[in-house]
Structures are given as C-alpha cells and as structure tokens.
Amino acid sequence: MTGTVIPSAARSAESRDLHLRHGERVDVTARTADCPNCGATIEFRWSSAVQTVCPYCKAVLVRRDLDLEKVGMVSDLPPTSSPIQLGTEGRWQEDGFVVVGRIVYRYDRGGWNEWYLRTMRGGSAWLSDAQGDLAISAPATSGIALPAANALQVGQSYAIDDTLFRVASLTRARYAGIEGELPFESWNRDEALFADLDTDGNGDTLRFATIDYSDGSPVAYVGTYVELDQLAARNLRRIEGW
Amino acid sequence: MSAPTVTSLSCPQCGAAIELRTLDQALSVVCSSCGSILDARDPNLHVLQEFQARQKFTPQIPLGTRGTLKGEKWEVVGYQVRGITVDGTTYYWDEYLLFNPYKGFRYLTQYDGHWNDVQVLKAAPAEQMTGRQPYVTLHDEKFKHFQTATAETYFVLGEFPWQVRVGDTAVTRDFVAPPRMLSEEQTPEETTWSLGTYMPAAQIWTAFGLPGKPPHARGVYANQPDAYMPLAGSMAKRYLLFVAVIAALILIRLVTASRETVFATNSAFFKPGAPADSLAFVTPTFTVSGRTANLEVTTEAQVDNGWAYFEYALVNEATGTTYEFGREVSYYYGRDSDGAWSEGSRRDRAVLPSVPPGQYFLRVAPEAQVPTSFLEYRIIVRRDVPTLTPYLICLALLALPPIFVALRAWGMESARWKESDYAPSGDDDDDE
Numbered sequence: 001m002t003g004t005v006i007p008s009a010a011r012s013a014e015s016r017d018l019h020l021r022h023g024e025r026v027d028v029t030a031r032t033a034d035c036p037n038c039g040a041t042i043e044f045r046w047s048s049a050v051q052t053v054c055p056y057c058k059a060v061l062v063r064r065d066l067d068l069e070k071v072g073m074v075s076d077l078p079p080t081s082s083p084i085q086l087g088t089e090g091r092w093q094e095d096g097f098v099v100v101g102r103i104v105y106r107y108d109r110g111g112w113n114e115w116y117l118r119t120m121r122g123g124s125a126w127l128s129d130a131q132g133d134l135a136i137s138a139p140a141t142s143g144i145a146l147p148a149a150n151a152l153q154v155g156q157s158y159a160i161d162d163t164l165f166r167v168a169s170l171t172r173a174r175y176a177g178i179e180g181e182l183p184f185e186s187w188n189r190d191e192a193l194f195a196d197l198d199t200d201g202n203g204d205t206l207r208f209a210t211i212d213y214s215d216g217s218p219v220a221y222v223g224t225y226v227e228l229d230q231l232a233a234r235n236l237r238r239i240e241g242w
Numbered sequence: 243m244s245a246p247t248v249t250s251l252s253c254p255q256c257g258a259a260i261e262l263r264t265l266d267q268a269l270s271v272v273c274s275s276c277g278s279i280l281d282a283r284d285p286n287l288h289v290l291q292e293f294q295a296r297q298k299f300t301p302q303i304p305l306g307t308r309g310t311l312k313g314e315k316w317e318v319v320g321y322q323v324r325g326i327t328v329d330g331t332t333y334y335w336d337e338y339l340l341f342n343p344y345k346g347f348r349y350l351t352q353y354d355g356h357w358n359d360v361q362v363l364k365a366a367p368a369e370q371m372t373g374r375q376p377y378v379t380l381h382d383e384k385f386k387h388f389q390t391a392t393a394e395t396y397f398v399l400g401e402f403p404w405q406v407r408v409g410d411t412a413v414t415r416d417f418v419a420p421p422r423m424l425s426e427e428q429t430p431e432e433t434t435w436s437l438g439t440y441m442p443a444a445q446i447w448t449a450f451g452l453p454g455k456p457p458h459a460r461g462v463y464a465n466q467p468d469a470y471m472p473l474a475g476s477m478a479k480r481y482l483l484f485v486a487v488i489a490a491l492i493l494i495r496l497v498t499a500s501r502e503t504v505f506a507t508n509s510a511f512f513k514p515g516a517p518a519d520s521l522a523f524v525t526p527t528f529t530v531s532g533r534t535a536n537l538e539v540t541t542e543a544q545v546d547n548g549w550a551y552f553e554y555a556l557v558n559e560a561t562g563t564t565y566e567f568g569r570e571v572s573y574y575y576g577r578d579s580d581g582a583w584s585e586g587s588r589r590d591r592a593v594l595p596s597v598p599p600g601q602y603f604l605r606v607a608p609e610a611q612v613p614t615s616f617l618e619y620r621i622i623v624r625r626d627v628p629t630l631t632p633y634l635i636c637l638a639l640l641a642l643p644p645i646f647v648a649l650r651a652w653g654m655e656s657a658r659w660k661e662s663d664y665a666p667s668g669d670d671d672d673d674e
C-alpha cells in the first residue's frame with residue numbers, strides 16, 4: 001500500500017493557497033512553461049497552478065518561481081469511462097468553472113475521481129465522480145472541531161456548516177494517480193481514511209459532507225450531488241458509440 | 243479526444259475474450275464462456291470465483307443490448323439472478339445492470355413478468371418505526387413496509403461495479419407506494435437505498451427492441467399500480483353526483499306532484515264473516531282527469547288483531563280496460579315479556595303506474611277475519627302522487643359499477659399484501 005496523494009494533503013494545501021490568495025501572494029502568471037524532463041511546452045489552464053503533470057512524459061512538475069521542477073513521475077492512468085476530462089467547462093451556482101486537474105483514488109471495492117475545478121470568480125471546488133454519481137464540494141467554512149479518525153463511527157452525527165450530517169460510510173482509500181494542475185506540491189502515499197456523511201437519514205436533500213483524514217488534522221468538505229445535465233458542461237470527453 | 247469504450251482481455255481460466263464495457267467502473271466481470279468471476283481491476287483478471295451456479299439462466303435482454311428508456315440511452319452490461327427462500331421455496335428475480343457513461347448506472351428488475359426501473363439513491367429516506375408496520379418518507383411520499391428478506395445471488399453474467407459473487411447475501415427491506423418502491427439492501431460493508439418505478443413489460447420490449455411479446459405478468463406485484471383504485475375513487479365521486487341529481491329530481495317531483503283526490507268512500511262497514519261474493523260492490527263512477535299519471539289506491543281498515551283482504555278491479559268505463567289487484571290490511575298487537583308489540587298497519591297504499599284520464603269505477607270484493615262483528619274501512623283514490631321506488635331502483639343500479647370496481651380494487655390490494663410480511667393471519671408469510 002504505497003503512495004497516494006493524500007487528498008486532504010492536497011486539499012489543505014489548497015486552503016493555504018486560498019489563504020494566500022486573499023492575503024499577499026506571489027502570483028505566478030506565466031501561461032506556459034517548458035517541461036524540464038522532456039522539453040515539451042506545457043500550457044496552464046490555471047495560471048496559479050502549484051503543480052502539474054506533463055501530459056507527454058508524465059513527469060510531476062512543481063512550480064518554483066518561473067521554472068518547473070520535476071519531483072516525480074506518474075504512470076498512465078487506467079482507462080476511464082468518466083465523461084469529465086481536463087478542460088471540461090461548465091456552470092455551477094452561477095459561476096463558470098473549468099476542470100484543471102484530477103486525483104484518482106482507489107480502495108478495495110472501487111475507486112473514484114476527484115476533478116479539481118477553478119471558477120471564473122477565482123474560487124475552487126472539487127467535482128467527484130464515482131460510478132457515474134457526480135458531486136461538487138468545497139471546504140467547510142465553519143471551523144468546527146472534527147472527531148479524530150479512530151473516534152469516528154458510522155451513525156454518528158456532526159453539525160458542519162449549520163447542517164446536521166450523519167456518518168454513512170468509512171472508506172480507506174489511496175491515491176492511484178494524478179493528472180493536470182493541482183493546488184499542492186507534495187502528497188502522501190499512505191492509505192487514508194475518508195468519511196462520507198449524509199443528511200441524517202433524510203433523503204429529501206442531496207447535500208453531503210466528507211471528512212478527509214489524509215493530512216494529520218481532518219478537513220471537512222460540504223457539497224451537493226449533481227447531475228451532469230445541471231452543469232451545462234461543454235468539452236466533455238466524447239465516448240465512442242455514445 | 244475519443245476514448246475506446248470497450249477493452250479486450252482474455253479469461254485466465256479458459257482463454258475466451260473478455261470485453262469490458264464500463265472500463266474503470268467494472269470491479270468484476272464474468273467470463274461468458276466458462277462463467278468464472280474475474281477481478282476486472284487486475285490487469286491479469288485473476289479469478290475471484292470459479293463457476294458455481296447450480297442452474298443456468300438466460301437473460302431476456304441480451305448483454306450488450308442498447309435501448310432508450312424514458313428518453314435516455316442505456317446499454318445492458320450486467321445480469322444477475324437473485325432470490326429469496328420462503329418455506330423451502332426459492333423465488334427468483336432478474337436484475338439487469340444498465341450503463342451510460344454520461345449517466346452512470348441504472349437497474350431493471352423482473353419478477354414473474356413484472357418490471358421495475360431502479361435507481362440507487364444518494365441518501366437514505368427518513369424512517370418512522372411507529373406502529374406495527376414501519377414506513378419511510380421520501381419527498382413527502384409515504385412508503386409502507388412490505389417485506390424484509392435475505393436475498394441471495396444465484397447467477398451472474400457480464401460486469402459489475404462491485405465485487406459480485408454467487409452466494410452473496412444481503413438483507414433487503416422493501417417499502418411500497420405504488421407505482422414506486424424503496425428498497426434497502428444491507429451487507430456488512432454498506433447499506434444502499436434504491437427507488438424503483440413499476441414499468442409495463444411492453445415498454446421494456448419497445449425500449450430494447452426485443453422480439454415477440456413480453457410474457458404475461460402473473461399475480462399482483464408489490465408496487466404494481468392499482469388500476470381500479472383511482473377508477474373506484476372517480477366512480478364514487480360520480481355516484482355522489484348522481485345521488486345529488488336524483489335527490490333534486492325527487493324534490494322537484496315532491497313539489498310538482500298534484501296528489502289530486504279523485505274518489506273517496508265514506509267510512510263503510512261490512513260484516514266480516516260473510517262470503518266475499520255477497521259483500522262485493524261497485525263504486526260510483528269517478529273522473530280521472532289531466533295527463534296520464536299514476537293512481538294511488540289507499541285502503542284503510544280498522545282491523546284489530548285480524549286481517550282484511552280487498553280484491554280490486556279498476557275499470558275504465560269507456561274502454562273496459564281493467565286493472566285487477568288485491569290488497570291485504572292486517573294489524574296485530576299485544577304485550578309480552580319484552581313489552582308492547584305490534585305488527586302490520588291499518589293502512590295500505592297501492593300505486594298503479596300509469597293510468598290514462600277517463601271515467602272509472604272500482605269493483606271491490608272485501609273479506610276479513612277480525613274479532614269484531616263489523617269492520618270500518620275507507621278507500622281513497624288519488625292521482626299523480628310522488629313515489630320513491632323508481633328513484634331508489636335507479637340509485638341502486640347506478641351503485642353497481644362503483645361497487646364492482648371497488649371490489650376489484652380491494653381484491654388487488656389484498657392480493658398485493660398477501661405476498662408481504664403483513665399477510666392476513668392464516669397465511670404464514672410473516673417471517674419477520
């Protein structure tokens with residue numbers, strides 16, 4: 001069980017990034033750079049990307065001022081049947097978004113994609129895609145005390161962002177690959193705990209929460225299940241025959 | 243960028259080609275040739291389970307078939323046969339796994355010719371445990387608990403986004419609100435809820451372009467919509483309308499009826515014991531005027547613990563048309579351990595339905611058996627009197643169709659619940 005981008009590591013790095021963006025931040029604005037590994041020109045969809053994967057040689061590259069530094073390599077991602085791809089654009093909550101990166105997670109009974117979205121208003125969100133079920137989430141805004149990983153049990157309820165959520169399932173997953181631009185520069189390859197929470201046995205709402213334990217201290221995300229049709233998505237992956 | 247939709251691999255057990263239609267979504271795939279269940283995530287497709295099914299089943303919709311269901315395109319990628327065992331009998335049903343890369347997964351289930359279109363829910367419905375029969379609520383709709391059972395997987399084909407095994411079991415709980423059904427499946431790993439909607443088999447046949455006609459559905463399925471219930475409701479409403487109309491007609495009749503007295507005898511007497519022939523008499527002629535209407539003959543006889551019988555003939559003087567009828571007046575009373583009692587009446591009404599205007603007389607042949615030696619009686623003839631009988635017959639006849647439909651609805655409901663955990667006692671289905 002080696003190597004996974006700890007998604008929370010990723011996401012908490014992202015919150016640092018957000019913090020920086022609202023404070024003083026060194027803006028990395030260059031739209032292109034050369035891959036230090038293979039020399040290919042890499043175009044950024046998100047000008048402030050911290051990390052990207054060279055689409056040609058699969059080198060993991062981290063931005064250092066104006067240059068890219070190779071920090072590792074990733075293997076080819078398994079073929080996916082997801083309709084989402086890097087560059088897919090859409091709208092959600094009156095804000096346009098573009099898909100700039102992806103983390104693939106695997107666990108013993110399945111896997112899912114976490115697509116990293118940058119929005120036109122400068123925000124970010126994660127679009128998760130598990131067996132065709134899509135959900136958009138963002139870090140919880142209220143700083144509540146989250147339970148420790150070993151204290152968490154299915155059935156327990158927690159108020160996150162003023163909504164009561166119930167722990168529906170616990171999944172131990174690990175990173176299985178990355179592509180595109182992501183808001184963090186390092187990752188943890190250990191198996192990590194993810195808690196999925198639903199709205200306390202009330203199927204009338206499509207809101208959900210996850211608690212991510214991959215980065216030492218837990219991070220909560222709150223989101224909504226969505227249908228692809230609701231996102232007015234463009235530039236979806238064309239799937240032969242469909 | 244276009245990606246291949248099918249990857250080709252080969253079965254490590256028998257070498258046959260294996261297709262993956264759902265790519266990274268597949269966790270297990272069944273070799274169509276040897277029936278081994280393979281790990282779809284392993285590049286070498288290692289065998290998870292060798293062929294174990296005791297019985298082979300053939301899907302009615304072949305794997306790979308594409309169809310348009312409710313406006314969306316779907317492909318059949320998996321098929322499993324599951325069943326529950328009650329009192330030593332296993333009841334099997336089919337589950338078809340449908341896939342569309344833009345929509346995800348969807349299911350079709352088939353039992354005894356009954357089809358359901360099923361989607362997995364993202365969150366559990368709210369559950370109420372009050373009373374004998376629990377229910378769950380989804381979007382303000384109440385679903386009544388139908389059955390709790392343990393479902394076992396008996397046969398699999400195709401690919402699945404979970405690790406399927408023949409012999410897998412799950413505790414299922416079904417809740418119904420026809421035409422919808424909420425089902426919970428519980429395994430040690432997870433609990434999932436799904437929402438099924440009853441679908442006519444013909445719609446499935448059209449959607450997937452299947453040849454021939456679907457087999458006839460047997461019995462009443464848990465969430466089969468009741469065709470008679472809404473009909474019974476609308477018919478009951480229409481019947482109330484009929485009642486109102488007829489009540490109005492009765493009211494109009496009560497107001498407009500002329501109730502004209504055309505003839506009345508004064509109190510008359512006859513000696514009871516005498517032979518009827520000797521007491522027979524003919525009334526004076528009287529005139530029945532106006533339009534053709536009914537004619538009411540009222541007989542009042544002051545009988546005390548006895549009876550009187552009047553043989554009547556109403557004769558039209560001009561045409562000789564005769565209406566013959568007999569009326570009995572009897573009145574008994576007394577007192578016993580329960581107190582005072584009485585039976586019968588001293589007054590009798592007979593109505594001749596339609597008598598044309600003209601000159602008439604009555605021929606009367608009375609006879610009686612009373613303790614008194616004389617009997618006082620009176621005959622009154624009135625035309626155009628209101629009677630309720632035709633209206634009541636009309637109401638009774640109009641009630642027949644709604645009663646028939648309500649009985650059918652009731653029959654369907656009881657057939658539905660007979661298969662549930664709430665079957666009437668005597669049925670030993672209650673395995674909860």
